[in-house]
Amino acid sequence: MLGYYGALDIAKTAIINQRKGIEVASHNIANVNTPGFHRQVTVMETAGAVNKFNTRMMFGTGVKATEIRRVYDRFVNYQINDASELLGRWDIKKNTFEQIEMIFNESPEFGLNHLMNEFWNGLYDLSNNPEGSAERTNLISRAETMAGTFNQMDFDLRRLQKNLNTTIGGSLEEINEITSQIAKYNSEIAKVETRGVNANDLRDSRDLLLQQLSSLIGFNSYEGGDGKVTVMLGTGKPLVEGNLAWELRGTNNPGNSNYFDINWIDSEGNLLNITDEISGGKMKGWIETRDTFIPDYLNKLDDLAKELIEEVNRLHSRGVGLKGFQDITGTFNVDNPANNLDSANLPFDLQNGSFTIDVLDANGAVVNTYAIAVDPANDNLNDLVNNINIMVGGGGGEIVAEVTPDGELRIHTNGPAFQDHSFAFTSDTSDTLMALGMNTFFDVDYNSTSGIWEYARTMEVNSLISDDISMIAAASVSNSPGDGSNASAMAGLRDESLMNGNQYTFADYYGSLVGKVGVETWKSGEDYSHQQAVVDQLEGYRESISGVSLDEEMINLIKFQKAYEAAARIISVVDEMLDTLINLN
Amino acid sequence: MRVTNQMIMSNMIKNISRNAERLQKIIEYTESYKKINRPSDDPMGMIKVMDYRTTLSKIEQYSENIEQADFWLRFNESTLTGFYEVVAEAKRIAISQSSEMADAETRSINADEVESIIDQLISLANSKLGGRYIFGGYKTDTPPFSRDGNYQASYHGDDGKMNATVGEGVSLETNITGDEIFMGSAGGVNIFDVLQDLRDGLDSDDTNVISNQVSLLGDAMQQILVGNSEIGSKVNRLEIAENHLNNFEMDITNLLSETEDADIAKTIIELKAQQTVYETVLQTTAMISQLSLINFM
Numbered sequence: 081m082l083g084y085y086g087a088l089d090i091a092k093t094a095i096i097n098q099r100k101g102i103e104v105a106s107h108n109i110a111n112v113n114t115p116g117f118h119r120q121v122t123v124m125e126t127a128g129a130v131n132k133f134n135t136r137m138m139f140g141t142g143v144k145a146t147e148i149r150r151v152y153d154r155f156v157n158y159q160i161n162d163a164s165e166l167l168g169r170w171d172i173k174k175n176t177f178e179q180i181e182m183i184f185n186e187s188p189e190f191g192l193n194h195l196m197n198e199f200w201n202g203l204y205d206l207s208n209n210p211e212g213s214a215e216r217t218n219l220i221s222r223a224e225t226m227a228g229t230f231n232q233m234d235f236d237l238r239r240l241q242k243n244l245n246t247t248i249g250g251s252l253e254e255i256n257e258i259t260s261q262i263a264k265y266n267s268e269i270a271k272v273e274t275r276g277v278n279a280n281d282l283r284d285s286r287d288l289l290l291q292q293l294s295s296l297i298g299f300n301s302y303e304g305g306d307g308k309v310t311v312m313l314g315t316g317k318p319l320v321e322g323n324l325a326w327e328l329r330g331t332n333n334p335g336n337s338n339y340f341d342i343n344w345i346d347s348e349g350n351l352l353n354i355t356d357e358i359s360g361g362k363m364k365g366w367i368e369t370r371d372t373f374i375p376d377y378l379n380k381l382d383d384l385a386k387e388l389i390e391e392v393n394r395l396h397s398r399g400v401g402l403k404g405f406q407d408i409t410g411t412f413n414v415d416n417p418a419n420n421l422d423s424a425n426l427p428f429d430l431q432n433g434s435f436t437i438d439v440l441d442a443n444g445a446v447v448n449t450y451a452i453a454v455d456p457a458n459d460n461l462n463d464l465v466n467n468i469n470i471m472v473g474g475g476g477g478e479i480v481a482e483v484t485p486d487g488e489l490r491i492h493t494n495g496p497a498f499q500d501h502s503f504a505f506t507s508d509t510s511d512t513l514m515a516l517g518m519n520t521f522f523d524v525d526y527n528s529t530s531g532i533w534e535y536a537r538t539m540e541v542n543s544l545i546s547d548d549i550s551m552i553a554a555a556s557v558s559n560s561p562g563d564g565s566n567a568s569a570m571a572g573l574r575d576e577s578l579m580n581g582n583q584y585t586f587a588d589y590y591g592s593l594v595g596k597v598g599v600e601t602w603k604s605g606e607d608y609s610h611q612q613a614v615v616d617q618l619e620g621y622r623e624s625i626s627g628v629s630l631d632e633e634m635i636n637l638i639k640f641q642k643a644y645e646a647a648a649r650i651i652s653v654v655d656e657m658l659d660t661l662i663n664l665n
Numbered sequence: 666m667r668v669t670n671q672m673i674m675s676n677m678i679k680n681i682s683r684n685a686e687r688l689q690k691i692i693e694y695t696e697s698y699k700k701i702n703r704p705s706d707d708p709m710g711m712i713k714v715m716d717y718r719t720t721l722s723k724i725e726q727y728s729e730n731i732e733q734a735d736f737w738l739r740f741n742e743s744t745l746t747g748f749y750e751v752v753a754e755a756k757r758i759a760i761s762q763s764s765e766m767a768d769a770e771t772r773s774i775n776a777d778e779v780e781s782i783i784d785q786l787i788s789l790a791n792s793k794l795g796g797r798y799i800f801g802g803y804k805t806d807t808p809p810f811s812r813d814g815n816y817q818a819s820y821h822g823d824d825g826k827m828n829a830t831v832g833e834g835v836s837l838e839t840n841i842t843g844d845e846i847f848m849g850s851a852g853g854v855n856i857f858d859v860l861q862d863l864r865d866g867l868d869s870d871d872t873n874v875i876s877n878q879v880s881l882l883g884d885a886m887q888q889i890l891v892g893n894s895e896i897g898s899k900v901n902r903l904e905i906a907e908n909h910l911n912n913f914e915m916d917i918t919n920l921l922s923e924t925e926d927a928d929i930a931k932t933i934i935e936l937k938a939q940q941t942v943y944e945t946v947l948q949t950t951a952m953i954s955q956l957s958l959i960n961f962m
Contacts (some may be wrong), residue, residue, distance in 0.1 A: 112670055112671070113671070133695065158791075164778075177705075178705075181703050181704055181705055182703075184704060185703050185704065186711065186714070187697075187699065187701055187702050187703055187704070187706075187714075187925075188717050189718065193715045193719060194718065194722075197718070197719055197722035197723075198666075198722075200722075200723075200726070201722060201725070201729075204726050204728075204729070204730055205729070206728075207829075207830070208730060208731070208733040208734075208829065209795065209797075210796075210806060211796070211797060211806065274677075279921065313844070343773040410873060427831070453791035508897055519814075527838075536877040555803065557803060560802075560803030560804065560823065561803065561804070561805050561806045561823055562797060562801070562802065562803040562804065562805030562806075562825060562826055562827065563708065563803040564827065565827075565828065568828065568830050568836070571830065572830065574723075575833050575834065587715070587716070587719045588716075590715075591712045591715045591716055591719075593710065594704050594711055594712065594715060595704065595708045595709065595711060596708075597704050597705075597708075597744075598703070598704025598706075598707070598708030598711050598712075599705075599706045600702065601703075602705040602708060605705065606756040616675075616679070619675075620672055623669050623671055623672045624666050624668070624672065625667070626666045626670030627670070627671050627672060628670065628671070629667065629669040629670060629956065630670050630957060630958070630959070631958040634958045634959060634962065635958070648876070
């Protein structure tokens, strides 16, 4: 009798285990589109053999499914995580550069290059007809457009920087969420697997989280014997260890425009700044574009604006408009009138030299010329004011100089006796006028928070000339309405190599800046494409090992179905055999 | 190699998007007519394009400066021509009145004539172009010449020289100051003094004085002619510069076009070709995605 039941038992193991095979195939089919899913296989073995009927034969007892194993290549998964790290970084670099490129795009003909050309041409137009109010108005509007474009480009770069910073803040939360989930999966996987079972789907989910994390931030990971994975930053600070996750937190850095520093919080709750230690992933991309690439372009743009303003202002401050001044206050202030002019935090530097003031009578004739010597290493603003007043006649002369409460230089005609007089500046070898913002073309502002003069950001046409176009100093000589020589000298600045240690003209410098943006954008695109190809290749490799093939699963289904049918047939055959036996008369 | 459904799908997506990207690029060329639409398309090309545009902008401005200078110089020239003819008239009077045929009465009539000549010359010397007095140096806003009751002319301008920038680092003086050309301040004849002397000589019926002025007026005419021929040679130089700029402009415009413009014929052929490729990819994708064992079960 035993033989019959043995066959039935075998058929039973077959039915049960082939059905498991069908279930696993169904699970694979159901998850064909699930991200991170690794196909699973039912591992079947023969059930133990037994010695029956006191024969010397070993009889098999059927089949058993020992485990449901996921098809997984640990090595390729590590490689994918490494590659995603770099892909994330290049992705951000590429995206940011595409946006920087839009700011510097000179392909359409209305970029900064064009506007600078228009500005120089406007100065030539003025030199052709220095008295013309149309030329003067036109020049102001061209200069305003050019200055506005410097402001806008600076603003756009900073906005990009600010957006990157906001993204960093949001991504820190995302990273914290992922690491705490990984920690949770760690504990669940360990719990399940202590019972000797494979936690396949939990592991799939955890692997997917690790891949997501790798595109965000660079880390090393390894799995312990308990099935728990440890995630560590490059410098050995853990993000996940066993069931625990460590938090990353952003804090505002006042030294870096209040942008986020990234801190790792240790077990005692201390914040450790790890901003510079982040080695990969999008986080590295965000940090390096925010703190390195964009500031580099901001500085270069600022250098261009500074030099342009300095050179134009230097010539303009020595020039003469259609009429003289009666009262002028410099646009730039010293931090302290008692500080020597070379260390008074002015936007431009002074040199040892002198400048000239022409005093004109009511008819515009030059009645007196005063040469004021300036030694910036020894003179402060108070000294300068005293020197002017002594030179002009101990305060009794035609003009008076003073220091305003804000620390600016003010010069005005002296009282009712000289109210019909005026004055003009006709030469300056000391750059005093330029540095103090007296009779300048462009104005810039000081940022008291960051403690620097911001050229590109705040450049604007000095209200002195935009409010009264007759003050544009087209002439080099007082009372010379037909003299356009200063305007053409300013226009001639476009041909001079003044940038980068007198290597480049303004246009060449800006051209090379745009070229650099182009090269870096192109290169970051290439880096990204290359890395994308690497990741694609690796993912294809993983997919080839672990992915679900519907065709294959269909065949598996048929395979298990046929085995199931055959096992059922065994039962009916045994049944028939028993029937035959029982019905033996 | 094991091929799975996801591999097939993601390959399809990659192929389609890669081809769509190429197609998009070519469409951009045909729309903008440019092959450089952003610096990264061709960074070195972009630098060249900016350089060419800057050069063209300079050429445009130099041409404008030349045009202004030319206009100004030609006006100077025609004013001086008028001045020359009036001085010639004075010389004719001096010649006729220094002869024995003249007497105190004709000389007195001609003295009036010379007075009106002086006024006419002062008015010519006070010529304005575009609201600017052309012979007053930098003092373009006030009449450079006036006379007193004694027909003594005086100059109120300065010696300011105007320059037009007609090329990189090349400038050209565009004005002649009145004291130089009419009053001989840089060596030469003071035409107004000569005429005043002529008038006084006629008034006082002094043949010697009158005949002395004849040769001086000849010198005066010579002085104007020399001034005018200087202007003429400047106008010629401007024309040469203008021609040079025109040629240069054509060269640079060609270079600019070669660097940044898309070759339309070539682009359209590429567009057609890429369109065909794209359609083929879509068709094969549609075909491949039908394939499955399930269809045969």
